[in-house]
Amino acid sequence: MDLALFVHVLGAFALVGALATAAAYLVAARRDGSLELMRAGYGALLIGALPAFIVTRMAAQWVASEQNLLDSEATWIVAGIVATDVGFVFLVAATVAAGLAVRRAGAQETGGEPGRGVSIAAWLVGLLIVVYAVMIWMMTAKPG
Amino acid sequence: MYDVLLTLHLLSAAIAFVTLVMFSAWAIGAPTTRGTFALADQAWNVSGAGLLIFGIWLALYLDGYELWDGWIVGALILFAAASGFGALARQQVMPLLEAGGELTARQVTAWHWLRTLSIVGILALMVWKPGA
Numbered sequence: 001m002d003l004a005l006f007v008h009v010l011g012a013f014a015l016v017g018a019l020a021t022a023a024a025y026l027v028a029a030r031r032d033g034s035l036e037l038m039r040a041g042y043g044a045l046l047i048g049a050l051p052a053f054i055v056t057r058m059a060a061q062w063v064a065s066e067q068n069l070l071d072s073e074a075t076w077i078v079a080g081i082v083a084t085d086v087g088f089v090f091l092v093a094a095t096v097a098a099g100l101a102v103r104r105a106g107a108q109e110t111g112g113e114p115g116r117g118v119s120i121a122a123w124l125v126g127l128l129i130v131v132y133a134v135m136i137w138m139m140t141a142k143p144g
Numbered sequence: 145m146y147d148v149l150l151t152l153h154l155l156s157a158a159i160a161f162v163t164l165v166m167f168s169a170w171a172i173g174a175p176t177t178r179g180t181f182a183l184a185d186q187a188w189n190v191s192g193a194g195l196l197i198f199g200i201w202l203a204l205y206l207d208g209y210e211l212w213d214g215w216i217v218g219a220l221i222l223f224a225a226a227s228g229f230g231a232l233a234r235q236q237v238m239p240l241l242e243a244g245g246e247l248t249a250r251q252v253t254a255w256h257w258l259r260t261l262s263i264v265g266i267l268a269l270m271v272w273k274p275g276a
Contacts, residue, residue: 006271010264016158017165020187024166024180040174048165136154141147 004062011056012132018048019129026098026122035105038118042098045091045125053091057084076142083135087128094124149202156194160263162187167233167256181241188230195223214275219266226262229255 025041028034060080064070069077101117166184170176203209203216210216233255 002272006268009271010267013158013161013267014165017161017163020162020183021165021169021174021180024183025174028177028179036175037177040169043174044165044169048169133155133158136158137151140151140154 004059004066008056008059008063011052011059012136015049015052015056016129016132016136018044018052019125019132022049022094022098023122023125023129026118026125030118030122033105035102038098038102038105041118041121042095042102045095045098045121049091049125050095053084053088057088060084074142076138079138080135083131087131090124090128094121094128097121097124146202146205149198149205152194153198153202156191156198157267158191159187160191160195163191163230164256164260164263168260171253171256176237176241178241181237185234192223192227215269215273219269222262222266222269226259226266229259229262233259 022041022044025037025044029037029041061070064072064077097117098121101115101121104115104117163184166180166187199219200211203211203213236255
C-alpha cells in the first residue's frame with residue numbers, strides 16, 4: 001500500500017508541477033508569440049503532464065484496489081474519479097490545442113501572433129491547476 | 145484542524161514540484177526566461193516556508209509524533225540539504241539571466257538533481273514513516 005501511495009502522490013505532485021510549468025510558458029507565449037515558448041509549453045504538457053497524469057491515475061486505482069475501495073461511493077473517491085476522468089479530457093484538449101498552435105506558428109513562422117490555440121490551452125491548464133488543488137484538499141480531508 | 149494543516153502541508157509540497165519540474169524542463173533544453181525563473185524561485189520560497197511551518201505544526205499537533213522522531217529528523221536534514229542545493233542551483237542561474245545569457249543543461253542539472261533527490265527522499269519518509 002505504501003508503494004502505491006508513494007507513486008500516486010509523486011505522480012500527482014509532478015502533474016501539478018508540469019501543469020504550472022506549461023501554464024507559465026503558454027502565458028508567456030500568449031504575450032509575445034514566441035514559437036520557442038509555445039513549444040516549451042506544449043512539451044511540458046506532452047512529456048510532463050500527460051505521463052504524470054497516467055501514473056497518478058493508475059496508482060490511484062492500485063491504492064483503491066489494495067484498500068478495497070474500488071466499489072466505494074464515498075464523496076472524495078467519486079470526486080477524485082470524476083475530476084481525473086473529466087480532467088483527462090481537458091488535459092488532452094489543452095495538449096492538442098497547444099500542439100496545433102505550435103504547428104500553425106511553425107508553418108507560418110509568425111512572430112507576435114500566438115493564435116487562439118495557445119489561449120485555449122493556457123485557460124484549460126489554469127482550470128486544471130485549480131481543480132487539482134481542490135483534489136489535494138479532498139484526498140486529504142476525505143469529506144463524506 | 146488536522147485536515148487544514150495536512151492540506152496546507154501537501155499543497156506546499158505540490159508547489160515545490162513547480163520548481164523541480166521547471167528546472168527539469170531547463171535541464172532538457174526548455175528556454176529560461178525571467179518570468180519562468182521568477183515563478184520557480186517564488187514557488188520554492190513559498191513551498192519551503194509552507195513545508196517547514198505546517199510540517200512542524202503537524203508534528204507538534206499530533207499526539208503520536210515528536211519532532212525528534214527519526215523520520216522527522218531525517219526529513220528536516222533532507223530539507224536543509226534541498227535548501228542548500230537549491231541555493232547553489234539558483235546561484236548558477238542568476239548571473240546568466242542577469243547577463244541575458246542562455247542556460248545550458250550542465251549548468252542546471254548538477255545541483256538540481258541533488259535537490260530533486262532530496263525532495264523525493266522527504267516524500268518517501270513522509271509516506272513510509274520508518275520507526276513511527
